[in-house]
Amino acid sequence: MTAPARFTFRPVDPPADAGLLHTWVTHPKASFWLMSDASRYDVERAYADIAQAPYQDAFIGSYDGEPVCLLERYDPARVELPGLYDAEPGDVGMHFLVAPADRPVHGFTRAVIAAVMGELFADPSVRRVVVEPDVRNTAVHALNKTVGFEVVRRIRKPEKEALLSICTRAGYEAALDGGRVR
Incomplete structure (x- = not known):
């Protein structure tokens, strides 16, 4: 499975993208991103750190x-979730954020997560996608379900209580075949 042709992905360029990312991660709709009070410099530093890190991008x-x-994208056995779940070969962790829109388009966020999942599963070594959204983020829990995620359990992280959820390649393909993902 690959992302729909209209979606493309490129690595973040921290100096060039910091302004854009700052507007996204500090927007009120991005409160679960935990960067509401970040400065542009903070955002650039955070993404420069990710760019230099060996297990995330x-x-x-x-x-x-x-x-x-x-x-x-991150290795959940080494970043975010070490010791909090039973990691398996082929696991990849994921966070995604849809840019705020002046005029939201019905179904667009679902199209974005489908493209994100397609991008991750385009790597044949990826067997499962692992996420840990805040338990209060009910919108993303519902969205995750549409692409095949299943909740494993609640976990406690330093910054939040989260719902550990996993989507297998087969679960994502079943969601595609079942018409839940477009």
Whole structure:
């Protein structure tokens, strides 16, 4: 499975993208991103750190050439979740953020997460996608379900209580075949 042709992903360039990312991560709709009070410099430093880290990276997702989302990919056995779940070979962790829109388009966020999942599963070594959204983020829990995620359990992280959820390649493909993902 690959992302729909209209979506493309490229690595974040921290100095060049910091301004754009700052507007996204500090927007009120991005409160679960935990960067509401970050300065532009803070955002640039955070993404420079990710770019230098051995087990994580970040990407700007574009739709027809227009930046629309942020994708963070990480090794959950080493970043975010070490010791909090039973890691398996082929696991990849993911965070995603859809850019705030002046005029939201119905179904667009679902299209973004489908593209993100397609991008992750385009790597044949990826068997499962692992996420840990805040338990209060009910919108993302519902969205995750549409692409095949299943809740494993609640976990406690230093910054939040989260719902550990996993999507297998087969679960994502079943969601595609079942028409839940477009």
